[in-house]
Amino acid sequence: MTVRIINRKAPFENQLFDRLEAGISLLGSEVKSIKGGRAEFSGSFVRLKDGQAHLVNLHIPPYEGGVPRDYDPSRTRLLLLNRDEILSLETKAKQQKLTIVPVSVYTKGRLVKVQIALAKPKRKFEKREIKRRKDIQRDTERELKN
Numbered sequence: 001m002t003v004r005i006i007n008r009k010a011p012f013e014n015q016l017f018d019r020l021e022a023g024i025s026l027l028g029s030e031v032k033s034i035k036g037g038r039a040e041f042s043g044s045f046v047r048l049k050d051g052q053a054h055l056v057n058l059h060i061p062p063y064e065g066g067v068p069r070d071y072d073p074s075r076t077r078l079l080l081l082n083r084d085e086i087l088s089l090e091t092k093a094k095q096q097k098l099t100i101v102p103v104s105v106y107t108k109g110r111l112v113k114v115q116i117a118l119a120k121p122k123r124k125f126e127k128r129e130i131k132r133r134k135d136i137q138r139d140t141e142r143e144l145k146n
Contacts, residue, residue, distance in 0.1 A: 003034065004106040007041035012127065014101060014119035018092065023080030024055060024105075024114045029063040029071070034112055036063070039105050046079065046100035046116055048090045053079040055102060055114065079114065092118055 010016065026034070033039070040059040047054045055077045062071055081089075093100060096118075103115045122130075 002107050003037055004104055005034070005037060005039045005041075006104045007044075007102055009041065010101050010103050010117070010119065012122075012130075014099070014117075014121055016101075016103065017098065017118040017120070019103065019115055019117045020081075020085060020089070022053065022085075022114050022116055024112055025078040025080060026060075026112060027068065027071075029066065029068065030060045031112055032065065033060050033063040034105060035107060041102060044102050046089075046102065047076075048086060048093070048100070051083065051086060053081050053086055053089070053100075055079050058102060058105070079116070089118070096120070 038061050040061075042057075042059070044055065044057040044059075047056050057074050058077065059074045061073055089100060092098060098118045098120050100116055101119045103117050105112065105114050107113070
């Protein structure tokens with residue numbers, strides 16, 4: 001059974017470019033919580049520092065079966081990437097002024113993976129334009145159906 005938790009706001013808030021799969025360093029109770037389908041992406045992003053990638057603000061609520069003391073659900077978690085992948089992400093992000101956002105968290109066998117993407121934040125008028133196009137498309141489909 002595979003579990004996939006998707007960041008639905010990422011494509012709406014950002015224009016996504018290169019996607020990459022990364023492992024994530026988690027506690028056992030966090031893995032159980034994710035396998036239960038519980039994680040929130042609000043305000044989460046990837047920070048590259050000292051040759052390492054860290055996932056910041058991914059909220060994984062405590063597992064009901066038991067949680068270690070002093071558990072912080074929004075703690076910074078280490079992403080498991082190759083040195084070449086980190087270097088590539090870092091250069092692309094700096095050159096093109098992009099951010100790195102998590103797109104989804106999912107299980108792959110017994111492992112938990114995170115899909116991250118280089119992203120350029122959309123402006124307000126771009127979001128409005130996309131919403132307007134979707135409304136027009138929905139209205140035309142309704143009219144054709146009737």
